Every structure is written in structure tokens, then in C-alpha cells.
Amino acid sequence: MKKRFILFLSIIMLVGILAACGTNNKNAGTKDKKVLVMGTSADYPPFEYIKTKTSDEIIGFDVDLAKAIAGKLGYKVQVKDIDFSGLIQALKSGQVDFVLAGMTPTEKRKKSVDFSDIYYTAQDMIVTKKDSGIKTLDDLKGKTVGVQLGSIQEGNAKDLNKKVPIKIENRNRIPDLIQEIKAGRFDAAIIEDTVAKGFIQKETDLTGFTSNANPEQAGSAIAFPKNSDLTAKFNKELQKMKDNGELKKLIVKWFGGEQ
Structure with missing residues (x-):
């Protein structure tokens, strides 16, 4: 009887330990950042391109900008390489959460997606x-x-x-x-x-x-699904980066000059 009681107590303690571990793991999971999928066309240096022939890592100005803004909002960024002509459709179908690919916010595109403020201009x-x-x-x-x-x-x-x-x-x-x-x-x-x-x-x-x-068509902006709450959030952080000089530092890093 005593052995059975000790065994019963051991089982109770083990269940308690496992439950505590499960709680700790659950709490750790809730601390993990959410992930946003960024659609881009990685053939557009220095905006976005494959780092080397032996690596799949996509780097560039747009990637740094995405990670900077998303990080401030509590997100991690996963970059997905898609042909430029398929980016809008990928956004509309939910394959990606936003598009950062040196894209110009034309009136035609605005009918399908929403855009952030302009973050870079070019000719x-x-x-x-x-x-x-x-x-x-x-x-x-x-x-x-x-x-x-x-x-x-x-x-x-x-x-x-x-x-x-x-x-x-x-x-x-x-x-x-x-x-x-x-x-x-x-x-x-x-x-x-x-x-x-x-x-x-x-x-x-x-x-x-x-x-x-x-x-009048010059300028690149971030594209989002229609009525996405990310548009306003990204705009707010983008404006902060313009005001505090962070955006200028990225421009100097990747383009070697200022706008």
C-alpha cells in the first residue's frame, strides 16, 4: 500500500512537471514575433537581389527597409521571390502580406491594391x-x-x-x-x-x-492588399524613419547618395 502511494505521488509530481514545462513552452511561443511574408522580384539590385551564386539569401535596400519597419511593429519578415509581373496577383491571392519591389503606385495598380507613401524616387x-x-x-x-x-x-x-x-x-x-x-x-x-x-x-x-x-510616375511605394491595416502602420513608421534620418542612412548604404 505504501509503495502504491509513493508511486501515485511520483506520477502526480511528474504530471505537474510536464504541465509546468508545457506552460513555459507556451509562454515562449507567445513571445515569438509574428511573421509577414514580403513579395519581391530579386533581380533588381540594389533594391533586391540574390547575394551570391551559391546562396539563396535575398538582400538589398527594400529588404532592409522591410525588416526595419516590420521589426518596429513586432514582426519578422520572410522574403518570397516572385516574377515582378506576378506580384500584384500574389498579393491579391494572399500568398504574400505586402510587396516591396521598387514598385510605382500607378492608377491602374491602385485599383487592385493599396500603397504606402513614396519611399524612394528615381528616373x-x-x-x-x-x-x-x-x-x-x-x-x-x-x-x-x-x-x-x-x-x-x-x-x-x-x-x-x-x-x-x-x-x-x-x-x-x-x-x-x-x-x-x-x-x-x-x-x-x-x-x-x-x-x-x-x-x-x-x-x-x-x-x-x-x-x-x-x-510624374517616378517613385516607389509598398503595396498592400485592399483595406489592409498594415498600410497605415507601415506609413507611420516610414514617416518616423524619414524624420529621424534612418531612411537616409539606408539610401546612402545602398545607393551611395541622398535624395
Whole structure:
């Protein structure tokens, strides 16, 4: 009888210990940060790109900005690489919580998603081979011009085509545009200037000039699902970063200059 009583007490103590451990684990779990999935197109340095050929890590200005804002709101960020043309649909279908990909808040896009305030402004650049003879927009007449599928530059090329007849070709990724130029299949490509300059520095046979054809469309913003409560929260933290100089530090880090 005494042995049974001791065994009973042992079982009670063991259950108590396990319950306490379970409580501790549960409390630890509640302290873990929530996770937001960021959609991006990791072919757009220095905004977002794969760190090395042997690593899957996506780094860049947009990634740092996302982690900074989300961190202030108590979230961790998981970055998901998607072709630029599929980012809006990924947002609408719930595959991602927000999109940070150097995206311009056009009126067409605003019909499908909501945007934050502008966090960075840029211009278009016409990228060509140095020996192409293309120095102005008029020189593009009759030429084959590449653009990224679904990008603001694709729309700008269509607008340009109304003034200067060109043949427009699109590709999913920016490096594809660069390779098409180098191979001679494209005469030029329209790429955001900050991104284009990075490629021109690496590819010594390429050059470019900026185009101000659509200055009112310049600017990048964060995209969210319609009526998301994250929009106002991100805007609030973004404004703080503008006011306290944090955003400027990120711009200097990734672009080497200020706006």
C-alpha cells in the first residue's frame, strides 16, 4: 500500500512537471514575433537581389527597409521571390502580406491594391551598347526596346511608342534584358536608373542616359492588399524613419547618395 502511494505521488509530481514545462513552452511561443511574408522580384539590385551564386539569401535596400519597419511593429519578415509581373496577383491571392519591389503606385495598380507613401524616387534610363549610336529618345525610332514584364517601364515604353515608333519586347527579369542587349537582339532597354547604373558598372560595353518622359510616375511605394491595416502602420513608421534620418542612412548604404 505504501509503495502504491509513493508511486501515485511520483506520477502526480511528474504530471505537474510536464504541465509546468508545457506552460513555459507556451509562454515562449507567445513571445515569438509574428511573421509577414514580403513579395519581391530579386533581380533588381540594389533594391533586391540574390547575394551570391551559391546562396539563396535575398538582400538589398527594400529588404532592409522591410525588416526595419516590420521589426518596429513586432514582426519578422520572410522574403518570397516572385516574377515582378506576378506580384500584384500574389498579393491579391494572399500568398504574400505586402510587396516591396521598387514598385510605382500607378492608377491602374491602385485599383487592385493599396500603397504606402513614396519611399524612394528615381528616373528611367535607356540602356544600350556604347557603339549603338543611340543618344536620345529620337534615336530609338524603329529600334527593338526591351522592358520588364509588368513594370512601369513597360507602360512608359508604350507611351514612348506613340511619339517615337519602336518595337517593344518584354522579359520577366532585368538580367534577361541586359543579356538580350549584349547578344544584339535588343537595341536598348528601359530600366530604372538606379538599377541600370549597377549593371552598366559591371558591363563595360554598355552605357545609358536618363529619360524624363514620365516624371510624374517616378517613385516607389509598398503595396498592400485592399483595406489592409498594415498600410497605415507601415506609413507611420516610414514617416518616423524619414524624420529621424534612418531612411537616409539606408539610401546612402545602398545607393551611395541622398535624395
